[in-house]
Amino acid sequence: MTKVQYKHTEIAVKKKLGQNFLTDRNTIRKIVQSAEIQPGDHVVEIGPGFGALTSAILEVCPSFTAVEKDRKLAAFIREEYPSVNLVESDILEVDFAKLAEEGPVKVMGNIPYSITSPILFKLLENRSHIISETLMMQHEVALRLAANPGTKEYGILAVQLQTFCDVRYLFKVGKKVFRPRPEVDSAVVRIVPKKTPLDDCETEFRRFVRLAFQQRRKTLQNNLKQHYDISQLSASELQRRAESFTITEFEMLFSRIRPLQ
Structure with missing residues:
Protein backbone atom coordinates (compact mmCIF):
# COMPACT_ATOMS: atom_id res chain seq x y z
CA MET A 1 0.00 0.00 0.00
CA THR A 196 -27.21 27.65 -26.91
CA PRO A 197 -30.73 27.04 -28.29
CA LEU A 198 -30.23 23.39 -27.32
CA ASP A 199 -30.20 24.22 -23.60
CA ASP A 200 -33.93 23.41 -23.43
CA CYS A 201 -33.52 19.96 -24.99
CA GLU A 202 -30.12 18.94 -23.65
CA THR A 203 -31.15 15.46 -22.48
CA GLU A 204 -32.59 14.42 -25.84
CA PHE A 205 -29.65 15.95 -27.76
CA ARG A 206 -27.15 14.05 -25.64
CA ARG A 207 -29.09 10.82 -26.29
CA PHE A 208 -29.01 11.58 -30.02
CA VAL A 209 -25.23 12.01 -29.91
CA ARG A 210 -24.74 8.75 -27.99
CA LEU A 211 -26.81 6.86 -30.56
CA ALA A 212 -25.03 8.50 -33.50
CA PHE A 213 -21.70 7.21 -32.16
CA GLN A 214 -22.93 3.87 -30.79
CA GLN A 215 -20.99 1.95 -33.45
CA ARG A 216 -18.25 4.20 -34.82
CA ARG A 217 -17.63 2.19 -37.98
CA LYS A 218 -21.28 2.32 -39.04
CA THR A 219 -22.98 5.09 -40.96
CA LEU A 220 -25.33 7.60 -39.41
CA GLN A 221 -28.24 5.81 -41.09
CA ASN A 222 -27.41 2.46 -39.51
CA ASN A 223 -26.97 3.97 -36.06
CA LEU A 224 -30.13 6.11 -36.08
CA LYS A 225 -32.74 4.32 -38.18
CA GLN A 226 -34.22 2.29 -35.31
CA HIS A 227 -34.59 5.32 -33.06
CA TYR A 228 -35.50 8.30 -35.25
CA ASP A 229 -37.45 9.37 -38.30
CA ILE A 230 -34.49 10.33 -40.51
CA SER A 231 -36.47 11.03 -43.68
CA GLN A 232 -35.46 14.71 -43.66
CA LEU A 233 -31.76 13.90 -43.86
CA SER A 234 -30.04 13.68 -47.23
CA ALA A 235 -28.61 10.48 -48.66
CA SER A 236 -25.09 11.89 -48.45
CA GLU A 237 -25.55 12.80 -44.76
CA LEU A 238 -26.90 9.36 -43.93
CA GLN A 239 -23.88 7.64 -45.50
CA ARG A 240 -21.37 9.56 -43.38
CA ARG A 241 -20.04 8.40 -40.02
CA ALA A 242 -20.72 10.44 -36.89
CA GLU A 243 -17.05 11.30 -36.43
CA SER A 244 -17.11 13.36 -39.64
CA PHE A 245 -19.75 15.87 -38.48
CA THR A 246 -18.87 19.19 -36.87
CA ILE A 247 -20.66 20.48 -33.77
CA THR A 248 -22.72 22.86 -35.94
CA GLU A 249 -23.68 20.00 -38.26
CA PHE A 250 -24.79 17.88 -35.30
CA GLU A 251 -27.04 20.72 -34.16
CA MET A 252 -28.56 20.96 -37.68
CA LEU A 253 -29.06 17.18 -37.89
CA PHE A 254 -30.83 17.18 -34.54
CA SER A 255 -33.25 19.87 -35.70
CA ARG A 256 -34.36 17.67 -38.62
CA ILE A 257 -34.91 14.29 -36.95
CA ARG A 258 -37.81 13.10 -34.82
CA PRO A 259 -37.89 10.25 -32.28
CA LEU A 260 -39.86 7.23 -33.41
CA GLN A 261 -42.94 6.54 -31.31
Missing part, protein backbone atom coordinates in the same frame (compact mmCIF):
# COMPACT_ATOMS: atom_id res chain seq x y z
CA THR A 2 1.40 3.41 -1.02
CA LYS A 3 1.48 6.07 1.67
CA VAL A 4 2.05 9.80 1.28
CA GLN A 5 3.06 12.06 4.15
CA TYR A 6 2.98 15.84 4.29
CA LYS A 7 3.86 17.67 7.50
CA HIS A 8 2.06 15.82 10.30
CA THR A 9 -0.47 13.97 8.12
CA GLU A 10 0.04 10.59 6.47
CA ILE A 11 -2.56 8.92 4.26
CA ALA A 12 -2.78 5.61 2.48
CA VAL A 13 -3.32 6.50 -1.16
CA LYS A 14 -6.70 5.28 -2.36
CA LYS A 15 -6.43 4.14 -5.97
CA LYS A 16 -10.20 4.08 -6.33
CA LEU A 17 -10.23 7.83 -5.59
CA GLY A 18 -7.49 8.45 -8.14
CA GLN A 19 -5.27 10.17 -5.59
CA ASN A 20 -2.10 11.62 -7.16
CA PHE A 21 -0.80 14.77 -5.53
CA LEU A 22 0.70 17.59 -7.60
CA THR A 23 4.08 18.84 -6.33
CA ASP A 24 5.51 21.18 -9.00
CA ARG A 25 5.21 24.89 -8.19
CA ASN A 26 5.56 26.02 -11.82
CA THR A 27 2.65 23.82 -12.91
CA ILE A 28 0.55 25.05 -9.98
CA ARG A 29 1.27 28.67 -10.91
CA LYS A 30 0.30 28.04 -14.55
CA ILE A 31 -3.01 26.45 -13.51
CA VAL A 32 -3.93 29.43 -11.31
CA GLN A 33 -2.97 31.90 -14.03
CA SER A 34 -5.02 29.96 -16.58
CA ALA A 35 -8.09 30.12 -14.33
CA GLU A 36 -8.06 33.93 -14.51
CA ILE A 37 -9.31 34.24 -10.94
CA GLN A 38 -9.57 37.60 -9.21
CA PRO A 39 -9.97 38.63 -5.55
CA GLY A 40 -13.64 38.33 -4.70
CA ASP A 41 -14.34 35.54 -7.19
CA HIS A 42 -16.35 32.58 -5.93
CA VAL A 43 -13.93 29.69 -6.42
CA VAL A 44 -14.65 26.00 -5.88
CA GLU A 45 -11.68 23.63 -5.78
CA ILE A 46 -12.34 19.93 -6.38
CA GLY A 47 -10.18 17.59 -4.29
CA PRO A 48 -7.59 19.88 -2.62
CA GLY A 49 -5.54 16.94 -1.32
CA PHE A 50 -2.58 18.32 0.62
CA GLY A 51 -3.32 21.85 -0.55
CA ALA A 52 -0.75 22.41 -3.31
CA LEU A 53 -3.25 24.24 -5.49
CA THR A 54 -5.19 25.49 -2.46
CA SER A 55 -2.29 27.60 -1.18
CA ALA A 56 -1.78 29.17 -4.63
CA ILE A 57 -5.49 30.02 -4.96
CA LEU A 58 -5.38 31.66 -1.50
CA GLU A 59 -2.68 34.03 -2.74
CA VAL A 60 -5.35 35.50 -5.04
CA CYS A 61 -8.61 34.73 -3.22
CA PRO A 62 -8.39 35.04 0.59
CA SER A 63 -11.38 32.75 0.98
CA PHE A 64 -13.01 30.12 -1.20
CA THR A 65 -14.67 26.69 -1.09
CA ALA A 66 -12.92 23.32 -1.42
CA VAL A 67 -14.67 19.94 -1.73
CA GLU A 68 -12.78 16.94 -0.35
CA LYS A 69 -14.11 13.40 0.09
CA ASP A 70 -11.18 11.85 1.99
CA ARG A 71 -11.71 12.28 5.74
CA LYS A 72 -8.03 12.67 6.66
CA LEU A 73 -7.35 15.15 3.89
CA ALA A 74 -10.45 17.14 4.82
CA ALA A 75 -9.18 17.39 8.40
CA PHE A 76 -5.75 18.45 7.13
CA ILE A 77 -7.20 21.26 4.98
CA ARG A 78 -9.36 22.51 7.86
CA GLU A 79 -6.33 22.75 10.13
CA GLU A 80 -3.79 24.00 7.60
CA TYR A 81 -6.02 26.46 5.72
CA PRO A 82 -8.69 27.70 8.16
CA SER A 83 -9.90 30.45 5.79
CA VAL A 84 -11.01 27.80 3.26
CA ASN A 85 -14.67 26.77 3.45
CA LEU A 86 -14.15 22.99 3.45
CA VAL A 87 -17.07 20.84 2.27
CA GLU A 88 -16.40 17.21 3.21
CA SER A 89 -18.32 15.42 0.48
CA ASP A 90 -18.17 13.59 -2.81
CA ILE A 91 -18.17 16.21 -5.58
CA LEU A 92 -20.73 14.08 -7.45
CA GLU A 93 -23.18 14.60 -4.59
CA VAL A 94 -22.60 18.31 -3.98
CA ASP A 95 -25.44 20.78 -4.52
CA PHE A 96 -23.97 23.35 -6.91
CA ALA A 97 -26.94 25.66 -6.48
CA LYS A 98 -25.96 25.95 -2.83
CA LEU A 99 -22.28 26.47 -3.68
CA ALA A 100 -23.31 29.30 -6.01
CA GLU A 101 -25.73 31.03 -3.64
CA GLU A 102 -23.53 34.15 -3.58
CA GLY A 103 -22.87 34.06 -7.31
CA PRO A 104 -21.67 31.79 -10.12
CA VAL A 105 -18.43 29.95 -9.38
CA LYS A 106 -15.09 29.33 -11.03
CA VAL A 107 -14.22 25.65 -10.65
CA MET A 108 -10.63 24.43 -10.36
CA GLY A 109 -9.00 21.14 -9.51
CA ASN A 110 -6.89 18.11 -10.26
CA ILE A 111 -9.78 15.73 -10.81
CA PRO A 112 -9.49 11.97 -10.15
CA TYR A 113 -8.83 9.88 -13.24
CA SER A 114 -11.33 7.23 -12.16
CA ILE A 115 -14.35 9.55 -12.17
CA THR A 116 -13.35 12.21 -14.71
CA SER A 117 -16.35 11.69 -17.02
CA PRO A 118 -18.96 11.70 -14.21
CA ILE A 119 -17.42 14.93 -12.86
CA LEU A 120 -17.43 16.54 -16.30
CA PHE A 121 -21.11 15.71 -16.80
CA LYS A 122 -21.96 16.81 -13.26
CA LEU A 123 -20.41 20.19 -14.09
CA LEU A 124 -22.15 20.26 -17.47
CA GLU A 125 -25.53 19.72 -15.83
CA ASN A 126 -24.78 22.52 -13.37
CA ARG A 127 -23.29 24.95 -15.89
CA SER A 128 -25.87 27.66 -15.11
CA HIS A 129 -24.03 28.05 -11.77
CA ILE A 130 -20.54 28.03 -13.32
CA ILE A 131 -18.47 30.76 -14.98
CA SER A 132 -15.51 28.58 -15.93
CA GLU A 133 -13.68 25.32 -15.17
CA THR A 134 -9.90 24.96 -15.15
CA LEU A 135 -9.26 21.25 -14.65
CA MET A 136 -6.32 18.89 -14.75
CA MET A 137 -7.18 15.40 -15.97
CA GLN A 138 -5.71 12.38 -17.73
CA HIS A 139 -4.02 13.52 -20.95
CA GLU A 140 -5.95 11.08 -23.11
CA VAL A 141 -9.28 12.38 -21.78
CA ALA A 142 -8.19 15.99 -22.34
CA LEU A 143 -7.45 15.18 -25.98
CA ARG A 144 -10.88 13.56 -26.39
CA LEU A 145 -12.57 16.53 -24.76
CA ALA A 146 -11.02 19.10 -27.10
CA ALA A 147 -10.89 16.89 -30.22
CA ASN A 148 -11.72 18.03 -33.74
CA PRO A 149 -13.98 16.17 -36.22
CA GLY A 150 -12.34 13.42 -38.23
CA THR A 151 -9.84 12.46 -35.54
CA LYS A 152 -9.80 9.20 -33.57
CA GLU A 153 -10.27 11.17 -30.32
CA TYR A 154 -13.46 12.87 -31.54
CA GLY A 155 -16.55 11.23 -30.12
CA ILE A 156 -19.42 11.46 -27.65
CA LEU A 157 -17.45 13.37 -25.01
CA ALA A 158 -16.24 16.02 -27.46
CA VAL A 159 -19.63 16.62 -29.08
CA GLN A 160 -21.66 16.67 -25.87
CA LEU A 161 -19.25 19.03 -24.09
CA GLN A 162 -18.36 21.30 -27.02
CA THR A 163 -22.03 21.83 -27.89
CA PHE A 164 -22.69 23.48 -24.53
CA CYS A 165 -19.25 24.84 -23.66
CA ASP A 166 -16.14 26.37 -25.19
CA VAL A 167 -13.36 23.85 -24.56
CA ARG A 168 -9.63 24.58 -24.79
CA TYR A 169 -6.70 22.22 -24.26
CA LEU A 170 -4.11 24.36 -22.44
CA PHE A 171 -0.96 22.36 -21.66
CA LYS A 172 0.42 18.92 -20.90
CA VAL A 173 1.63 17.94 -17.41
CA GLY A 174 4.17 15.11 -17.12
CA LYS A 175 3.67 12.32 -14.61
CA LYS A 176 6.94 13.04 -12.77
CA VAL A 177 5.43 16.08 -10.96
CA PHE A 178 3.00 13.92 -8.91
CA ARG A 179 3.26 11.84 -5.75
CA PRO A 180 2.78 8.94 -6.15
CA ARG A 181 3.71 9.01 -9.83
CA PRO A 182 0.76 7.96 -12.03
CA GLU A 183 1.15 5.68 -15.03
CA VAL A 184 -0.03 8.32 -17.52
CA ASP A 185 0.52 12.01 -18.27
CA SER A 186 -2.02 14.70 -17.48
CA ALA A 187 -3.20 17.91 -19.13
CA VAL A 188 -5.01 21.08 -18.13
CA VAL A 189 -8.22 22.02 -19.91
CA ARG A 190 -10.33 25.17 -19.67
CA ILE A 191 -14.11 24.88 -20.10
CA VAL A 192 -16.45 27.86 -20.33
CA PRO A 193 -20.22 27.24 -20.47
CA LYS A 194 -22.11 29.05 -23.24
CA LYS A 195 -25.74 29.71 -24.09
